[in-house]
Amino acid sequence: MPQHPDNLFDLSGRNALVTGAGSGLGRGIAEGYARYGAKVAVVDIDEEAARAIARGISDAGGHAVAIACDVADSSSVTAAVNEAASQLGDIDILLNNAGIGKRSKAEEMSDEYWDLVLDINLKGAFRFCREVGVRMIERGRGGRIINMASVTALVGIDTGNANYAASKGGLVAMTRCLAVEWAPHNILVNAIAPSHTRTPLIEKLMAEKPETRTYFLNNIPLGRLGTVGDIVGPAVFLASDAASFITGHTLLVDGGHTAK
Ligand SMILES: NC(=O)c1ccc[n+]([C@@H]2O[C@H](COP(=O)([O-])OP(=O)(O)OC[C@H]3O[C@@H](n4cnc5c(N)ncnc54)[C@H](O)[C@@H]3O)[C@@H](O)[C@H]2O)c1
Numbered sequence: 001m002p003q004h005p006d007n008l009f010d011l012s013g014r015n016a017l018v019t020g021a022g023s024g025l026g027r028g029i030a031e032g033y034a035r036y037g038a039k040v041a042v043v044d045i046d047e048e049a050a051r052a053i054a055r056g057i058s059d060a061g062g063h064a065v066a067i068a069c070d071v072a073d074s075s076s077v078t079a080a081v082n083e084a085a086s087q088l089g090d091i092d093i094l095l096n097n098a099g100i101g102k103r104s105k106a107e108e109m110s111d112e113y114w115d116l117v118l119d120i121n122l123k124g125a126f127r128f129c130r131e132v133g134v135r136m137i138e139r140g141r142g143g144r145i146i147n148m149a150s151v152t153a154l155v156g157i158d159t160g161n162a163n164y165a166a167s168k169g170g171l172v173a174m175t176r177c178l179a180v181e182w183a184p185h186n187i188l189v190n191a192i193a194p195s196h197t198r199t200p201l202i203e204k205l206m207a208e209k210p211e212t213r214t215y216f217l218n219n220i221p222l223g224r225l226g227t228v229g230d231i232v233g234p235a236v237f238l239a240s241d242a243a244s245f246i247t248g249h250t251l252l253v254d255g256g257h258t259a260k
Contacts, residue, residue, distance in 0.1 A: 003194070004216065005092060005241075006247050008240055008241045008242035009036055009236055009240045009241075009242055010036060010037055010240070010241075011033055011038035011073035011093070011236070011239060011240060012035045012036075012037030013037070014037070014038045014039070014092040014093055014239070015038065015040075015041070015084070015088040015089050015090060015091050015092050016030075016033045016038040016039070016040045016091070016092065016093035016094075016095065016239065017041040017043060017080075017081070017084050017090065017091045017093070017094050017095070017132065018030040018033065018040060018041070018042060018043060018095045018097055018182045019043045019044070019069070019071055019095070019096055019097050019098040019124070019125075019128060019149075020043070020044055020071075020097040020099060021042040021043055021044055021050065021053055021081045021097065022042070022044030022045075022046045022048075022049030022052075022053055022097030022230065023044070023046070023049060023199065023200050023201075024095040024197075024199030024200055024229055025097055025148065025194070025199055026044070026095070026098065026148075026203060027053050027094055027228070027233050028071050028228035028229065028231065028232050029097065029231065029232055029235040030042050030053060030057065030064065031053070031056070031057055031060075031062075031197075031232075032232035032233075032235060032236055033093070033095075033235075033236065033239065034057045034060070034062030034063065034064055035060075035062065036236050036240070037094065038092075038239075039062075039063040039064070039088045039089075040057060040062070040063070040064040040065075041063050041064070041065055041070075041080075041084035041087070041106065042054040042057070042065065042066045042067065042090060043067045043080055043084070043085075043098075044066075044067045044068070044069070044098070044211070045069065045070045045071070045098070045226070046068075046241070047066065047068035047164050047174075050067065050068060051066040051067035053066070053229065054066035055062055055181060059088050059167050063088075065083075065084070065087045065088060067080045067084060067087075068080075069098075070129060071120055071124030071128065071182070072119045072120050072123070073127070073129050075179060077124075077127040077128055077131050078129070078131055081128070081131040081132055081135070083136070086111055090135060090136075090139055090141075091132050091136070091143070092141075092143050092144065093121055093134065093143065093144045093145075093146070093239045094128055094129070094132045094143070094144070094145045094146070095145075095146045095148070095235060095239070096124070096129065096145070096146070096147045096148060096171075097148040098121075098124055098125075099121045099124075099148060099167075100116070100117060100118065100121065100122060100201075101161060101164045101201065101205075102116055102117050102152075102164075103159060103161060103164075103205075104160050105158035106160070106162045107221070109160075109162060109163060113163055114163045114166075116163075116243050117163040117167050118163065118170070118211050120167075121146065121164065121167035121168065121171070121172055122166075122167040122170040122174070123218060125147050125148075125171055125174070126174060127212040128215050128242065129145055129147075129174070129178060133145070133178070133182060135178075136182075136185065136187050137182070137185045137187070138183060138243075140185070140186055141186075142185060142186030142188070142237065142245050143186075143187045143188070144188050144189075144190075144239050144243075145178065145187060145188070145189045145190075146189075146190055146191065146235060147171045147172075147174070147175050147189070147191040147192075148171075148191070148192055148194075148237065149168045149171045149172050149175070149191040149192065149193040149250060150162060150164070150165075150168040150193055150194060150195075151170040151194065151195045151240075151252065151254050151257050151258055152165035152169075153165065153169040153172040153193055153250070154169075154172075154193065154252075154258050155257065157219070159160050159205075159212065159215070168193070170193060172190070172191055175189050175190060175191040175248065176248045177186045178258050179247040179248030179249075180248065183247060186231075186245040188238075188243070188244070188246065189247055189248065190238045190243070190246060190247060190249045190251065191249070191250040191251070192231065192234050192235060192236060192238070192250070192251050192253055193250050193251065193252050193253065193254065193258075194230075194231055194253045194254060195216075195219065195225075195226055195228055195253070195254035195257040195258075196216035196218055196219065196220065196225050196228035196256055196257075197225060197227065197228065197230065197231060198225050198226065198227055198228070199223060199228060202216075202225070203258070208244070213225075219257050219260075220255040220257050221256030221257070221259065222253070222254060222255035222256055223255075224255065226253065226254070230253060231253055234251050237251075238251065244257065
């Protein structure tokens with residue numbers, strides 16, 4: 001039975017941890033979860049940014065704590081999950097969003113760029129899944145895990161992103177695997193795959209290479225880039241009672257990009 005039968009999207013009484021929540025999509029999702037009633041751990045490598053977002057959520061009447069963490073460091077991840085648990089209580093919703101891009105033509109890509117992107121985007125998410133998953137299993141009340149993938153898991157793009165695409169493809173595969181492995185514990189594991197979405201990451205790229213904007217727009221049948229707001233609803237949905245029989249799914253939020 002849903003916990004909130006009158007409002008399937010109500011997240012009150014739940015604790016959420018969002019990584020990379022100091023900027024862009026993670027910030028929007030952390031704020032969205034708080035608006036829907038969850039208590040939120042705002043986790044980011046940029047401590048000041050995390051503090052500012054958590055303060056903004058609290059000023060708006062929500063409940064948030066800021067936690068500094070580098071997802072590329074297993075001991076930092078363990079410490080962050082311990083801190084979130086001690087400040088908020090057990091984590092019900094984990095949203096793995098922290099991610100970077102290090103672009104290079106494939107034929108020139110260094111091992112360093114490859115390893116860095118895979119370590120943050122894919123292994124960073126796994127580190128959090130492992131740390132939070134073990135606690136969800138011990139607690140025995142299920143949970144939700146949502147991994148921020150990308151359309152690049154499914155379609156090729158021409159912006160020097162082989163490392164990034166591999167990390168996102170890995171996230172989609174890991175999502176399916178964990179969904180099956182942890183289904184007996186009622187831990188639902190899903191992914192979101194956005195297309196090009198206006199965030200500081202993408203704004204920076206378009207500022208450096210203005211022709212990228214046209215390339216991105218041409219990929220999207222709806223004729224516009226995504227907004228942070230476009231991703232918040234799907235993230236709330238997958239965390240909520242409205243998605244209680246969905247697991248192992250990758251939800252495309254792409255303006256039709258992959259429908260072409
Ligand atoms: N913007 C897009 O078009 C788009 C499309 C598809 C997927 N995504 C994915 O969405 C996620 C968020 O992207 P965004 O566009 O909001 O980027 P962003 O750069 O605005 O935000 C990323 C956040 O992650 C944090 N971060 C980076 N490395 C970290 C680390 N090692 N440990 C902890 N935090 C770290 C940054 O400090 C930043 O606050 C990424 O995983 C990205 O790959 C973005």
